[in-house]
Amino acid sequence: MIVHISPDAPLLIRAAAGTALALHIGGASLGMASGAVALFAPKGERLHRVAGNVFFVSMLTMSGIAAIVAPLFPDRISAVMGLLTFYLTATAWAVVRRPPGRVGGFEAGACLAALGMAAAFLALAVIGGRMPGGILDDEPSQLGYVFAIVAAIAAASDFRMIRRGGLTGAPRIARHLWRMCLALFIAWGSFAGQPRAQPDALRGSPYLFLPALAVLALMVFWLVRVRFTGRRSPAASALTAHEALT
Secondary structure, three states: OOOOOOOOOOHHHHHHHHHHHHHHHHHHHHHHHHHHHHHHOOOOOHHHHHHHHHHHHHHHHHHHHHHHHHHHOOOHHHHHHHHHHHHHHHHHHHHHHOOOOOOOHHHHHHHHHHHHHHHHHHHHHHHHHOOHHHEEOOEEOHHHHHHHHHHHHHHHHHHHHHHHOOOOHHHHHHHHHHHHHHHHHHHHHHHHOOHHHOOOOOOOOHHHHHHHHHHHHHHHHHHHHHHHHOOOOHHHHHHHHHHHHO
């Protein structure tokens, strides 16, 4: 996110823009770094818990600012992606805050929000498809279709959880895993896709997408291990340790 403010703009506007930019970049940087630490740190121990807490706050800060500011550019796809990242982080965090086998109003609201985001992504993809080259606000409109599917899957997951009256065991751990990992994937992917936010030595390098792909690979690995092998995962230890402290 690059904010361009006229030097003649009022001091308050320039200060607000600078603060938003600093919080967005700082939140993204801390989120990507802390997410990586949480993935590789010994699960359930202090380092993992601290990294997870930093990731939660950082990602909410980064994505919340993106969702508010991006429409002003305009960058409508990035705005809805900010909302999706906020939603994924918040619902993943709710897994460790809500007792097993329980649901409430938050989960119902989250399901409706995911449906709204799916509809918004789909609408933007259709609008962008009518633009020259399929580009909407300097973004490929095809991203709208991809993330409309992601949001719809998330909404379906929310609905199934609500119908079951909450989650326990492996499904609960899997929900935490895939939502946190997908939020981290979006953060790394957004960084790799924004050359103006990258160091000169790495600008435009395809290697910048490797961290995002690594996050996806780790997500798939742990989901398979948790859901199909029946083995106790580091994620399970992390949830148990967190609940013991809350």
